[in-house]
Structure formats: C-alpha cells, structure tokens
Amino acid sequence: MKHLAALIIGVLTVGLLTATPATAQTSCSPKVTKAWATKTVVVGPTYQVYMPLRAKTYDECAPITYLSVSWRRRGHYDFADLNYLNGEVPTETWGARAAVDPYLLTNSATGKHTIDVDWIEDADYNYATDQLNVGSLRLKRAARLGINAYPEPVRKGQTITVAGKLRRANWNLNEWRGYGYRYVKLQFKKAGSSTFVNLKTVKSRKYGKLKTTVIARRDGTFRWLYLGNGVTGRKASKGDYVNVT
Template structure:
C-alpha cells in the first residue's frame, strides 16, 4: 500500500492530507500506443518557495497508428508521500498519429502541507487512450526535480578600492523550509564567486567557495578593474539554482 498525501484537486489546486490508497497497477497497454516525450515546466525543474502558489505544467506526447483520443489526469509523486494530480489534459494534434496532451496543477506551500523531505526526484504517471481503443498506462513515464527555492546574496567591500588591494565578498545561501514557511541557511554547499567587468555582459568564475554550516559565505579576491561580483549556486535535486545580484566595485 502506498501512502500518499493528497485527496483531491479543486479548481486546479491541491487539497492534501495523510491518506492511504492502493498502490497503482503496474504498466499496462493494448495495441501500439506509445509515449515519446514527457516535459514538466519546460526544463524538468519545479521550484517551490514559501509564500506563493506555483502552477506546474505537464506535457505528454504520445503516438498511435489511429491517432490519440485523449488522456487521463496525470499523477505526480515523489519522496515522503509527495503527490499531486493535474486537471484533465487537453490534447493537441501534432500529426495524424501523434498528439501532445497538456495539463497543470497548482501547488501552494501554504496550504498543501509539503514536507522538506518531499524535495527531490518526482515522477509522472500517464494513461493515454487511442482512437481505435488501444491504450497505454505508464508508471514513471517521465521525471523531474521538485526543488525548494534557493536565495543568495553577495556584498563586495570596500567600495571604492584601489587597484591591487584586497576585496572581501560576503553573502549567504538559504532555501525554503516548507514546514516553517520561512527561508533558512543552507550550509556546507559549494558556491562560485563570479566577476563581470563593468563593460562586459557575461560573468566568469573566479573560484569555488564553500558555505559554512549556516550558509554564510566569505572569500577574498584582488581588485583589478571596475566590475560586479556575485555568488552563484548551481542547485541540486532538492534546491533550485540561483545567482545573487551583482555588487559593483569601483576600482581607482
């Protein structure tokens, strides 16, 4: 028996509670129906903060020699009983045999009772019906990262500074705590110190810095030309990528 934390979807939003439901059936099919692509939010990453609902869009592309008739609501699920169900998908023809079925669900950290352990890899279950009666039921038809939103700050000092002198860059990395609905320090993570010349458009990485146990960052570099300093976090399966706003330093 799989324990899931969802009861219903009302108006596109989740209504969550602890509930035991029977485990889903194994994959099943009839005929030649196939799923060729599953896309969640365009890039396979869903980031949830502490104060705003997020609409998660799921698109499943399927094919059958008779064409696609429709799809059932998609189930999304992940660690620690994380679970959501989309609304009824709308299927749009790509050609005579292939359609892309799209649906969405709103997830609100204020009402959906997410646990921090629910962050990580989530999966999409999909049921597709073809025009000739064929069908496909596919567990784990696709996957995506369900992440706690990250925040990052950076401050470079002194400002201004003489060329060749030392610049100290400090900051802090934090991530959403879905259980307290606050952001807390994200410690012991590797973060890149990056620099962009005032006249340039792209940042380059100067070094990698590790946050302390509370998420605080501190490092030094040598002043050379006017430009912006920032920290950048690549993210991981449970926390979103983020870059701090650049802090301009005037070099004299």
C-alpha cells in the first residue's frame, strides 16, 4: 500500500508540474484607441478640400474589416468610411481622405470637432457602435489677401503707398467677406534676396481694408502676411515688386 500511495502521489506531482498554464482571456471587442486629422483643415467659401483622417484600432481576436467615423460640432455632423493602411492584430492603422464641402458648413462649424466611431467590425463579426470622443480635428475658415504698392516706378526717398484687403471665407453665404480689426504684417524682400523681413504691423479697417506708407529706399517686393488665429487660417498675399529709380 505504501508503494501504491507513493506512486499515486508521484503521478499527481508530475501532472501538476507539466500542466499547461491557463491562457489569459482575450478581448474580442474591436475599438478605436485614437483618431485624428493629420493637419488643421482650412476651407474656403466654395471649393471642397480633402482632410487626411487617421485612426488606431485594437482587437485581439481578428483583423478589422470595417470602420466608419464621424465628427461633430454645434449641430454640424459629417462622416467618412476609413480604409486599412497598415498593421496587424491586435493593432492596425486606418485612414481616409475625407471631403469637406463648404456648402455643407456654416460658420458655427469653425473650430474643434469631436471624432466619434459610428461602427467598427472585425472578421469574426464582433462589432461596436457609438464609441464617443476618440479624438478631435480642427476646421478653419480660409483667409485671402490682396496687395497693391504704388506708384511704380518711384524715385528713391519718395513715399510708397501699400494697400490691400483682408477677407475671410463666409460659409453661411459661400463667399469672401472683409475681415476687420485684425493685425497684418507688411513685409519686404529686397531685390536679389530670398527672405522677407517685417516692416510694420497694420490693423485692418472695419471691412478688411489695409493701407499704409513707407519710404522708397531700394528695389524689392512687398507683401502682406496674416498669421491667422484659432478659427482662421494663415495667409500671405502675392508679392508686388516696386522699382526704385
């Protein structure tokens, strides 16, 4: 009996030592861990632009087969279906070039938008919906700047007048409107140089008009530069070359 008991104990001991450890449970619920636009999207009044969207997904059981996201702000809503870009289970990257149409926007859509997941599904038909606030993107209204430096040519030491107008996209009306009371830099690039330097800062008038004067010293190119803000994109005007005699 002692030998039999010892044999049974030995078998049980070996079984315990060689037993396969329990496998940790996996998560078969697909989800987006992060979503974003790769740059701030600046939209004019009439032409649609394409917004580069990206999303990181996580699913331990199977590759993702479908992903649709949306973005929203103050009643504005839009969506896009994303495509697989790279990665493998459990982490993949999805993306798309989503069209942003100004005719579907209002001025209240300017600023930060929250990105939500409308639907995500994997190859095993596991899915999830309404995953909220997985990221953000920002829409800005485009700016436009005109310039006119005169007279041309001008004698050295005489006065040059530099005029222009700052305008901004109005998504309610789908047109450009004057953008007043904004600070705009007047810059100058002397002939033969590749660098603009700041001359002065001018505040636009009520309807966006700009006007100032400088003394003619050398040949070169003038331009206006608006640096933008949280809701309006950065914009530089074309250059206007003045010949100083």
